[in-house]
Amino acid sequence: MLLVLFSYHHATAQSSQAKLPKGGKKISDHLFGLFFEDINYAADGGLYAEMVQNRSFEYNPAERREWHPLSYWEYIATGFSYGRISVATDKPVHANNPHYVVLEVEHIYNSAGAVGLKNTGFDGMVIKKGDSYNFSVFGSLLSKEPVQVKLQLQNSKGDTIATGTLEINAAGWKRYETILTASAEADSAVLSVLAVSEGKLALDVVSLFPQKTFKNRTNGLRPDLAQLLADMHPGFIRFPGGCLAHGDGLGNMYRWKNTIGPIEQRVEQRNIWGYHQTAGLGYFEYFQFCEDIGARPLPVLPAAVSCQNSGGTWRIGGTGQRALPKNEMDDYIQEVLDLVEWANGPATSQWGAKRAAAGHPAPFNLQYIGIGNEDKITPEFTERFTMIYQAVKAKHPEITVVGTAGPFPDGEDFTKGWRLANQLGVPVMDEHYYKEPEWFISNQYRYDGYNRDSGAVYLGEYASWGNTMQNALAEAVYMTALERNGDVVKMASYAPLLAKQGFTQWKPDMIFFNNKTYYLTPNYYVQQMFTANQGDHYFDGVIVKDDKDSLLAGSCVYNSKSGDVIIKLANAGQAAKKVKIDISRFHTIFPGASLTSLQADTSAVNSFESPGNVRPETGIVNVAKKFDYTLTPATVVVIRVSTRK
């Protein structure tokens, strides 16, 4: 707990609602948000709470040479019982979900005997004592007599910590479910699905979810990770990527319609980052999560071209960008338009009815659609983007389309992307850059000179290369400049967001996790300090500092909803620095302001072993209409001053 006291001149504590003082510049009230991509096992095995890996037997060697439909499953026969297992495709539960398992139980030797399958989860399953888990499976009886099934969770020593039973009793696919309640903790449990009577059955979509998901939603999210994102109070969430959105070749593009509806009907596919996507965390779940935490949904759809790095272009010269054939463009454009109807249309509309059927009759209030992800601005892209953009604009003028300006802060795609945007009048453009911390310091004035009469900016992906305090400081300096330019920079999101220990394809990231726990990087804390403390008006001249000192930065915003004046300061230097703050233009201020401070050596990092090395402290600071504030070296501070009772 911090308590910093200042002598103050004339702070007046009045209860009257203060008027917004003159001189404020209107800025985006949802400037800071989140970028979510299923990279680093962020979705399956991460935020998506499903515990069974390869639940639908759809893993295959095209994803990884060693993968097959029974990956992460083991055949088990106990107590001298025997049978056989095979993978079939002739009568699937749904055409989108072609593989399933056939279990023939030829002989059950005695009451201890069983024949079945064991799933090892995503490197084991974390089970909590006393918690309940929803088990479900699609089964079809292929023999005459019903087959009795025993379910068990076992810890790494082989002790059974939860059990359940089912009877597969009908020919034809039917969903069976039961609840398993754990009698003990386990860090690395396995789930067994065991037939204990003789017969033949087909099984698919074997699922185990904790009942405790975020907001207890079915098919929901891991509550600890989801809460971390909620705690940031993001203004928006971009999803599903990143490169995942435009995909590794045309067949791998993320098509939103494939990801809605009952999970057994969704189209699973290879993840561009080298693993598998079940699409269990699909568009409905993304939109629901946005609504649950008060963030605007920002779906990014492919611009009818695949990633320019398709086929591993960056390594060995792959296939590069591919474009949908012209004769498929009408259907593709309709797919984009249908998303608006699905999200915002009445429950009686064709696509709105699908949203309602999934349990959400009210519209989701979609405002933005991103078209394209840092694509190469080729003639093929240009033509397709233009067609999609014009169709959305014509049919849905209420939707703001976000275009794309390539993967770098400058260069050919950047220039061509912006040129196209200016020709078409695209209202917001997505810029991406990953750079050294020094770049962020020396480029903090980038947006001061941006043309206010052309499209606004969505800084959709950015990060300095690293997760040290120094990186976080550079990002904090830059973010004060984003606020200063919040009239032209409408949205910004650090990337990537989540990374699973041992399954990471990209670093740095904001949050590192494993099945059991997580740690937050200094970068997360900076993001949280800015994201949870947004305003809607920016005030120049509040913070007086040495203009030549680029390692010292500050911003002042006003939040009209809360009536708070929010001052952010970042000192990325090695010496203590003093700033003068003048908030006398705000008629009323309350002297006891809330203070959040993040301070650490520039080389400091967090880790699973030392998650609390770098973390913010909170407290109260007494402020006045004019006051001085001294920042210790390597410090980021947020001071939130109330102007209302």
Ligand code: AHR
């Ligand atoms: O954030 C990781 C990747 O970086 C994204 O998928 C891609 O858009 C960018 O190149």
